[in-house]
Amino acid sequence: MRALLQPHRIVLILIAVGLVFACVTQMRWEWLANPKYQTLLVEGVWRSIWLTAVTMCIGMVLAVPIGLAQAVGPWYLAIPARVFCTVIRGTPLLMQIWVLYYGLGSLFPAIPGIRDSVFWPLLRQAWPYAVVALSLSVAGYEGEVMRGAFKSVPHGQLESAKSMGMSRFTILRRIWLPQAVQRVLPTIGGETVLQLKSTPLVSTITIMETYAVAGRIRQDTFIIYEPLLVLALIYMAITGVIVLAFRWFEMRLPSRTA
């Protein structure tokens, strides 16, 4: 609290309050009271959070074998994993999303019999493509992170586990994976924020998440700046929640500092 009460900070806070006041009184906010836009916004925010959470989980599950293959795998597993990570990290996510949606999506209808299959209702919608593209992106970036994490676990830990007679899978489950994940937890927190910040890209394939909702409101009402400011505020709020959640999570994990 004392840090905030220095003279220059008080002036800065007053300026900020003045700016907010000017925004509230001078700009047009009547659209926020419209229940139609309220429901749209809530749904959009929910979709953004849902996409971030689901794709982070799927991506991390994929990243563990990719990281493992790169760290200790034989060459016929290590090289494909390497290539996958390089391609994902070397090309823009927007392009990956478009390849899957416009490219693969245009290929499916040509397969005979697919329109009658159970998969068709799924393939016809946009969100499966978004989930796949975003998950693969996480897998590519985190696969590289996990490679470093697996390699950074002290060798003595694995050797002593082996000398206890643990099987290779038990070593991975009980010793290797937990220690690797613990090491990269701060990194994963940062990557989750990055993932949240890449979800607006799926609005380009017709998914109505927060960014697309703001675009829709701007089109309907001809208001340029206000929805964008709300949009920025929403993302900042979600980012804050993610950062706090990971900080809390890290504190709960037992760690011994030498």
Add this chain to the structure above:
Amino acid sequence: MACPPASQLSSFELLGFGECGWGDTLLLGLGNSIMIALGAYALGFVIGVFGAFGKLYGGPVTRDLAAIYTTLVRAVPELVLILILYYAVPGALNEVLLAMGQERIILPQFITGVAVLAFVQGAYQTEVLRGSILAVPQGQIEAARAMGMPTTLIARRIIFPLMTANAVPGLGNLWLNATKDTALLAVIGFSELTKATFQASATTKAFFTFYPAAMGLYLLVSLTSIYAFGRIEKWARKGQRDVRG
């Protein structure tokens, strides 16, 4: 010469140059992407240098303003920032011009794109450069001060050469980000590589010709950059002892 329908052309003909091929469109897009990335990166570096020094050695107000800048920019998605700045920058500029009694101007898309991406890059570069300045041994700076060097001379002779080696890996990652972030400008309709690919494939329906080709171009840029930054780091670490001993 009239072109046959796109479905009758082979991938090579589609990617080729001339009347029926889209090769020149793609390469033009790649050129645009690289130009924007270079411009944004260079401008972002200038912002980053001032931001980093401001954050470390500036007065209390400068420090707080720099902290607000980096925190806000890094918490909001690039796409949202690009959209806000894309409308706000020309708007604000025209307000100023009108207030000064001048005519309205229409900013070229290229310049707006560069300015917007540089604003985003600047925040990240500030953090990378700040970290690498902090990694310069304190004794070196104190010794320079004890020799009576003025601040700018210390920055030029001591801090810059010593921080380069620490900054290169982070700056290399940011350069890769800059090349990939140019794809975001496709959303606001700038015809860089991603947009050009989209147009080419939407017209010809040859999705699996153009997307892999464009991804190959992006990968080429990335891999060359990774190699180049590796060389630069080696050069910057010349004379340093290898940590591995």
